[in-house]
Every structure is written in structure tokens, then in C-alpha cells.
Amino acid sequence: MNPAHALLLSVSAAALVELPSAAHHSVAINFERGEPIEIRGAVKEVHIRNPHSQYVVAVTDKDGAVTDWLVEWSDRNSLIRRKVDVDLIKVGDTVAFSLWPSLRLPNVGYFVQAVLADGSVYRDCGFVKYREAVASSTQFRCDEGSRTAVPQ
Numbered sequence: 001m002n003p004a005h006a007l008l009l010s011v012s013a014a015a016l017v018e019l020p021s022a023a024h025h026s027v028a029i030n031f032e033r034g035e036p037i038e039i040r041g042a043v044k045e046v047h048i049r050n051p052h053s054q055y056v057v058a059v060t061d062k063d064g065a066v067t068d069w070l071v072e073w074s075d076r077n078s079l080i081r082r083k084v085d086v087d088l089i090k091v092g093d094t095v096a097f098s099l100w101p102s103l104r105l106p107n108v109g110y111f112v113q114a115v116l117a118d119g120s121v122y123r124d125c126g127f128v129k130y131r132e133a134v135a136s137s138t139q140f141r142c143d144e145g146s147r148t149a150v151p152q
Contacts, residue, residue, distance in 0.1 A: 031100040031110040039069050039109070040096040048086040050075045055089065055111075057097065071097055073111040074124065082130045083140065088122055089114060 027033070041059035053073040060066050073079070079086050089095055094117050099109025113123035133140035 027100070027110055030103060032103055033100050036098040036112045037101050037109065038096055038098050039071075041069065041094065043089055043091055043093045043095055044068065046089060046091055048073075048076050048079065050077055053079065053086070055095075055097070057095070067107055069097075069099075070105075070108045071099060071111050072108065079124065082125055084124050085122075088116070093117060 039057060039059045041057040043055055044058050045054070045056035047054045053076060055071040055073070057069045057071055058066050059069050074082075076086065096115040097109070098112040098114070100112060102108035102110075111124070113121055115121055130140055
């Protein structure tokens with residue numbers, strides 16, 4: 001096999017392996033990032049871990065039927081680095097979540113923000129703000145990653 005064909009074959013094989021992996025981990029590919037939807041329910045499970053954090057939320061509809069929703073979020077390491085209080089939402093809490101809905105799966109969404117029972121808003125400042133602070137050598141601060149004032 002000539003070297004050009006071998007190189008082309010190697011690059012093609014690498015792309016076939018890498019593209020599905022990138023798509024699996026991409027919020028933009030898996031979730032509709034337009035206007036978020038809102039769900040409200042009782043938190044059944046909390047999994048703040050790597051590679052993905054998740055909440056399982058029991059949502060009761062107007063007819064009384066209960067559906068479990070899976071709320072996905074960033075990995076534990078990234079959340080901690082971005083100073084998100086990962087212990088703020090606990091099993092049994094009633095929380096209103098704003099989510100980007102899954103493009104492929106029903107009752108699955110990506111965390112945008114949460115309104116806790118006391119009315120405080122909880123969200124992740126995100127990687128962009130964190131990266132900007134690192135690049136400019138400034139202190140990173142994310143007040144939204146902990147309890148913030150109740151919206152007026």
C-alpha cells in the first residue's frame with residue numbers, strides 16, 4: 001500500500017471513531033438549544049459525577065400521571081471548577097427546572113437553571129465565563145452557582 005493511501009485510511013478510521021464520540025458528548029447535537037422548557041417535580045435521584053451529572057425528577061401532569069424526567073448536566077469536575085454548589089439540590093426537593101429538551105429522547109433535557117422551593121435561582125455560569133477568567137488571569141466568580149436572591 002502506498003504511503004498516501006495508508007495515511008488516508010488512518011485519518012478516515014480515526015474520524016469514524018471520533019465523530020460518534022464527539023456527537024455523544026455534544027450538547028448542541030443532542031439538545032434543542034432554543035427556548036427552554038420548564039418542568040416541576042420532586043427530585044428522586046441526584047448523580048453529580050463524571051462523565052455526566054444527572055437528576056431524576058418525578059413530574060406530575062394535570063391528570064395526575066407521574067413521569068420521570070432525566071435532567072442531564074455537566075460533569076462533576078467541571079461544575080466544581082466553575083464553583084457550582086453541587087450539593088444544593090437534594091433528593092425530595094421540589095424544583096422547577098428549565099431545560100433544553102433532547103432532540104432524540106422523550107422526557108430528557110439538559111439543565112439550564114433551577115428555581116428552588118425558596119424561590120432562589122440556581123444555575124451554572126458555564127464554561128465560557130470560566131475560560132474567559134482563566135485567559136485573563138482574573139478571579140472566577142459564579143454567584144449563580146449557589147443560592148442567589150429571590151427574583152423580584
